[in-house]
Amino acid sequence: MNEKAFLIDVDLFKETIRLILKSEKGRVFRLFDKNFKPYFYFKGEIENLKERGVFEKTEKLLGFNKIDVWKVFFKNPQELKRERSFFESKGTVFEADIPFIYRYLIDKKLTPTGMVEVEYEGNEVKEIKTIEDETAFNPNILCFDIETYNEKGTSNPSKDPCLMISYAGRVKGKKIEGVLTYKNFKKDFVTVFENEKQMIEGFAELLKKNKIDIIAGYYSDVFDLPYLAERSKVLGVKTPFGRDKSKIKLSKGVKKTAKITGRVHVDVFKVISFLNAIGSVKLHRLTLENASTELVGFKKKMIIKKNIFELWNETDDTLVEYCLDDSKACLELLDFVMPLEVELSKISGTLLFDASRNAASNFVESILMRESFEKNTLIPPIPKDESFKERYSNPIQGAFVKMPNPGIYENIAVLDFKSLYPSIIISYNIDPSTLNLECEDFFISPQGHKFCKTKKGLIPTALENLVNARNKFKKEMKKFELETFEYKSLFARQWALKIIANAVYGYMVYPRSRFYCRECGESITAIARKSISEAMSLAEKNGFTVLYVDTDSLFLKFNQGEESKVEEFRKLVNKTLPEKMELELEDFYERGIFVSKKQGVAGAKKKYALINKKGVVKIRGFELVRRDWSKIARETQRKVLETLLKKGDLNEAVAEVKRTIKLLKEEKAELQDLEIHSTITKSLKNYEVLSPEVSAALKAEKKGLKIEPGSSVGFIITKKGKSISEKAELSEFAKDYDADYYINNQVLPAVLKILGELGIKKEDLLNDSKQKTFGDWN
């Protein structure tokens, strides 16, 4: 049989490679590749080699040097692992630390979610190869969400039932959605089962009936699937979630994941937090509510979560509607990230399950491993603990930063070096293998490291491929309208390529990297520092005030109406740079606030806020969004920042703070705005220190409330007591509040983080007498 199909997933079944494939017509089938055996390379001599396994003599490259090695095959991954240390004692072992599934994907040049042509007999693969095909991967997808009984605060899966399971997805392009439960809700999207057990079985049947390829949830690695797994165990649910007879597989350890055999489980929360961490999206909070409103404009129904058990006991439909909305929100977000994840998976050759949980460095690693295989070069090992520690404790000198003079400024131009580190790596051929290589022509970095110019390194080659591919897609993308399928898929491709290209430098200096190169990293940052400092001097020579410089960005103050001079300056800088390097205009800003964090030992932190001509605000560094701060402190800080940005008026910002202080003093503040949230992580008696939240919780227990480890408490600092802990009471028991505490320990520290740097003193804010005016900052 010969067939074209999408490669959905690869896993191990009894030590054999198993492929999950989906034909163009939608038939899902499994194949095994029994002929593929694990191996490593070995340089050295051993007596009675033949008894140790199957050997092949072969030639590989170590950097640019050819070496003869043995390729040693094993029956299965376990045997390889067992034999490894023996071989290590007799010589050098290479590529023994590559996971078997990835060994397979690399050697067969397969890209997950891509199209393959496979020849097979029965369920055995004879031959398989990737083929170029533009047919879109169109999996059956389903997002789900569960609600659980939470009378005790937090739900405990061994006791508290799962109340309902909602789903929203697309099967063969058609929308499906609904809620499974076992209480008689009358909504037409609800399916009512006899009991919880049958509901969970019903959900498993739903996955099967709809042939779900991708199942997604929000925080489902940590909450929903582990919860369902535990409930299934407690209730004796037999129906499998997987495409074989298997149950949900939970990984142990710190990074929790949940696997369902034959389907790809995506935890959308993990994807969103990854995008937020690398700066691709900018979210203050990563709640499903915030992410869906901010990223896809979906406003979901809201309830107070701790009241879920009460809503369950009521008769109206609030809870089922809420539950369904969570799945719909998850689906919107999945649609937003899925094209990107598919591309990341394809480009890097990582399984979609892994791609959606990877850090950026994992993508780079995978690409460099594939590039090594392509070039017949040996893949470097994951570093041993000692070398990790050595690398870790010996960090390289970082970027150039010129701290700003704190203040409010007008007319700010922000200029960035386009992809600074990637362009340096490519321009100067920076790579562990070109470093100190015997070579005719070389480049010497400011640090004195020599890089060969004539023999192209593995990393610059791979990186240039990424950059070129991205430029091509970006160009092509412009031919299509914004909402078209073509535009969206090209956008996702270039986005994925950008993410990976930007992570290459980080991977070279990441202590656990296979391709770690200290000299390379040092040289890259040194060249970057040189480029940005030269641009800075040139800016000063051209009459601009350089407000702030960080890594690859310049913040210049220009004269009102002289935007064109900035443009002239930019062109001037670009003339001095190598071809691949370029200074770009990020934006012109009407006003900006800079706050210099104290010039401590460990690197200064970016702290600024800008507003452009369209009124779009860009804030970096001083957001106070932690929930262990009261709302009144957060809100006042936000208002101060907004007033400063929009009006540029320090006096008005001060007046804003004074209004809040007055409100607090007159005891007119709402208690809910004063609530501080915190989590009780362990049993109350195990605390060594009586912190405010613990003290409040203990008092509440005396009044008969039970506070279990893991529950979140809201407390208020009241008048009664001496220390802050004594004054703390859970919100439900608080009758008044300590105005001094909220003024001195909440509002003032929050606003002084900004105003303090602009010369405002605590006394200026506390003083209610006639306001003195504060100077103009320009």
Next chain:
DNA sequence: CACTGTGGCCGTGGGA
């Protein structure tokens, strides 16, 4: 291996 960072508050111990 890893919340490898930051900052508030408690609790202790020394000095006045």
Next chain:
DNA sequence: TCCCACGGCCACTACC
């Protein structure tokens, strides 16, 4: 006994 400095504890997310 009070005050202050300092060391150390603890939480910070997100799901219900």
